[in-house]
Amino acid sequence: MDVASELLTGTILAGARAIRWLDDGDPRGAQTLAAVFPHTGRAHIVGITGPPGAGKSTLVNALITEERRRGRRVGVIAIDPSSPFTGGAILGDRVRMGKHTLDPDVFIRSIGTRGQAGGLARSTHDACLILDAMAYDLILVETVGVGQDEIDVVALAHSTVIVGVPGLGDEIQAVKAGLMEAGDLFVINKADREGYEDTHRQFELMLHLRTEAKTHGGGESWSPPLLRAIATKDEGIADIVDAIDRHKEILQSTGEFGLRSAQREREQALTLACAEIMRGIKHSADPAILSAVENREMDPYRASQLLIKNWQEKAPV
Amino acid sequence: MDVASELLTGTILAGARAIRWLDDGDPRGAQTLAAVFPHTGRAHIVGITGPPGAGKSTLVNALITEERRRGRRVGVIAIDPSSPFTGGAILGDRVRMGKHTLDPDVFIRSIGTRGQAGGLARSTHDACLILDAMAYDLILVETVGVGQDEIDVVALAHSTVIVGVPGLGDEIQAVKAGLMEAGDLFVINKADREGYEDTHRQFELMLHLRTEAKTHGGGESWSPPLLRAIATKDEGIADIVDAIDRHKEILQSTGEFGLRSAQREREQALTLACAEIMRGIKHSADPAILSAVENREMDPYRASQLLIKNWQEKAPV
Numbered sequence: 001m002d003v004a005s006e007l008l009t010g011t012i013l014a015g016a017r018a019i020r021w022l023d024d025g026d027p028r029g030a031q032t033l034a035a036v037f038p039h040t041g042r043a044h045i046v047g048i049t050g051p052p053g054a055g056k057s058t059l060v061n062a063l064i065t066e067e068r069r070r071g072r073r074v075g076v077i078a079i080d081p082s083s084p085f086t087g088g089a090i091l092g093d094r095v096r097m098g099k100h101t102l103d104p105d106v107f108i109r110s111i112g113t114r115g116q117a118g119g120l121a122r123s124t125h126d127a128c129l130i131l132d133a134m135a136y137d138l139i140l141v142e143t144v145g146v147g148q149d150e151i152d153v154v155a156l157a158h159s160t161v162i163v164g165v166p167g168l169g170d171e172i173q174a175v176k177a178g179l180m181e182a183g184d185l186f187v188i189n190k191a192d193r194e195g196y197e198d199t200h201r202q203f204e205l206m207l208h209l210r211t212e213a214k215t216h217g218g219g220e221s222w223s224p225p226l227l228r229a230i231a232t233k234d235e236g237i238a239d240i241v242d243a244i245d246r247h248k249e250i251l252q253s254t255g256e257f258g259l260r261s262a263q264r265e266r267e268q269a270l271t272l273a274c275a276e277i278m279r280g281i282k283h284s285a286d287p288a289i290l291s292a293v294e295n296r297e298m299d300p301y302r303a304s305q306l307l308i309k310n311w312q313e314k315a316p317v
Numbered sequence: 318m319d320v321a322s323e324l325l326t327g328t329i330l331a332g333a334r335a336i337r338w339l340d341d342g343d344p345r346g347a348q349t350l351a352a353v354f355p356h357t358g359r360a361h362i363v364g365i366t367g368p369p370g371a372g373k374s375t376l377v378n379a380l381i382t383e384e385r386r387r388g389r390r391v392g393v394i395a396i397d398p399s400s401p402f403t404g405g406a407i408l409g410d411r412v413r414m415g416k417h418t419l420d421p422d423v424f425i426r427s428i429g430t431r432g433q434a435g436g437l438a439r440s441t442h443d444a445c446l447i448l449d450a451m452a453y454d455l456i457l458v459e460t461v462g463v464g465q466d467e468i469d470v471v472a473l474a475h476s477t478v479i480v481g482v483p484g485l486g487d488e489i490q491a492v493k494a495g496l497m498e499a500g501d502l503f504v505i506n507k508a509d510r511e512g513y514e515d516t517h518r519q520f521e522l523m524l525h526l527r528t529e530a531k532t533h534g535g536g537e538s539w540s541p542p543l544l545r546a547i548a549t550k551d552e553g554i555a556d557i558v559d560a561i562d563r564h565k566e567i568l569q570s571t572g573e574f575g576l577r578s579a580q581r582e583r584e585q586a587l588t589l590a591c592a593e594i595m596r597g598i599k600h601s602a603d604p605a606i607l608s609a610v611e612n613r614e615m616d617p618y619r620a621s622q623l624l625i626k627n628w629q630e631k632a633p634v
Contacts, residue, residue: 274594300442308594
């Protein structure tokens with residue numbers, strides 16, 4: 001049996017191999033993906049994002065436990081910040097998910113950022129498709145950090161959970177404001193900490209302003225809930241899973257579920273095309289042009305035009 | 318007098334206009350940049366990065382004051398996280414820099430992330446070149462957040478200052494570990510806060526491990542200093558500026574200063590070429606291919622190949 005067929009029966013080893021092939025740019029990865037692609041589009045993709053220190057990994061761990069209790073198979077994609085120099089991922093948080101590693105119905109995969117712009121979104125999307133083909137009911141995508149990574153998760157997910165935490169400084173609250181509009185569910189974790197009431201008020205205010213400003217991503221019928229949790233004590237976790245389930249139902253009944261999936265695949269095709277050309281351009285770049293730029297004899301904009309011409313002449317159509 | 322000539326005499330209005338043109342993709346931006354490009358490469362570009370809540374904006378503000386005291390003209394590029402939906406930047410931190418806004422020898426420019434992968438690095442680089450042409454001695458590039466943004470700053474700067482802060486959680490310390498190897502200077506800000514000693518020990522340990530693992534970016538002769546600061550009280554600021562100056566001298570004496578500049582321009586040319594093609598691909602994409610992907614009749618990898626072919630056939634060589 002080949003990897004694609006094994007993968008469709010849910011064999012973890014086959015899934016891990018396909019994801020590795022895709023990450024490495026091994027052609028067997030794209031072949032496998034092509035074979036299983038028609039079987040994707042079923043999994044509910046849930047992004048979990050928020051500032052560092054919000055306890056996202058612990059929350060994900062608790063969500064896995066609750067989803068398993070409800071009989072669902074769960075995939076997790078954890079995006080670790082990693083050094084662009086060593087390529088090493090930070091493993092501390094993964095260790096805390098340890099108790100699920102022996103459960104055959106839970107598949108946890110860490111993805112390093114590797115310092116490649118656009119590469120992270122691509123790898124994450126590839127991994128989502130593979131887990132989807134393996135018939136995981138739910139795929140949790142957890143990102144650490146604030147900024148572009150979060151936006152990529154939002155673009156990828158059916159449902160986005162924004163995790164806040166009491167007592168972080170002004171700057172973090174400001175950063176979070178940029179994400180408020182993207183969230184479908186809001187959770188204040190570590191709710192037994194000092195400052196919970198203040199943070200809750202801030203979130204409420206932001207949600208109120210948002211409601212006034214526009215209708216929601218999930219249609220008029222969805223009003224983003226604001227939930228409290230203490231993930232370390234499993235408090236509030238069942239409510240979060242209930243809310244995630246309700247959001248999925250609404251997305252399905254409005255047709256938004258399929259629309260978000262379709263949009264995701266289209267963006268992925270465009271992203272892959274761009275990445276391919278990027279590789280081609282770097283490979284075919286005329287050293288004389290690059291030297292002229294380095295010596296400030298030719299500006300980068302002019303040079304970019306020549307590099308494109310260069311690549312077009314060399315690349316087989 | 319045209320914008321390029323005005324800009325070279327340091328006229329702020331001309332600089333602001335050129336940066337806006339470049340941001341908007343107005344062809345006059347690239348023309349202006351081409352005209353002033355030979356006059357760039359002199360400014361010392363200093364990245365200021367670290368986790369949210371580290372007080373980077375306050376620190377930048379204090380650094381401006383000290384640099385001005387030493388008679389230098391200072392450019393600042395502040396990268397704000399912004400919503401991909403509204404495009405709005407968060408302005409709170411900028412307000413704190415208010416006291417410098419009337420000083421003609423300080424130019425502060427905020428750049429929103431706009432949710433475009435790769436776009437942030439390009440805009441920042443463009444703005445750096447314009448400020449460089451305007452003969453600012455020093456350009457401080459401040460990023461908020463952790464992750465790809467920081468890595469882009471590191472790629473852009475001659476000198477990178479990593480700002481830490483006592484008492485942030487494990488997760489933030491872990492994130493910071495990924496950046497440790499990228500720093501040329503380390504500053505623990507808010508040094509009067511509880512937990513300073515612990516954070517100082519952690520930083521020392523990480524720097525020690527790093528020294529053992531490899532030689533430094535600035536050559537063997539540079540040992541990254543670990544400094545303490547209380548930016549709100551102007552404490553430790555002069556020491557930081559001294560260290561930044563020393564780093565510049567060493568970069569210049571080893572030839573690394575010019576090498577980092579050259580590498581930056583080369584990367585920019587490649588980035589611009591990729592961005593241009595990305596626009597072309599999105600513009601020329603055959604709707605039939607995109608529909609096939611959306612309906613899961615064709616996988617994204619296969620579709621990306623066809624999209625490239627598509628674009629090559631339509632694009633004028």
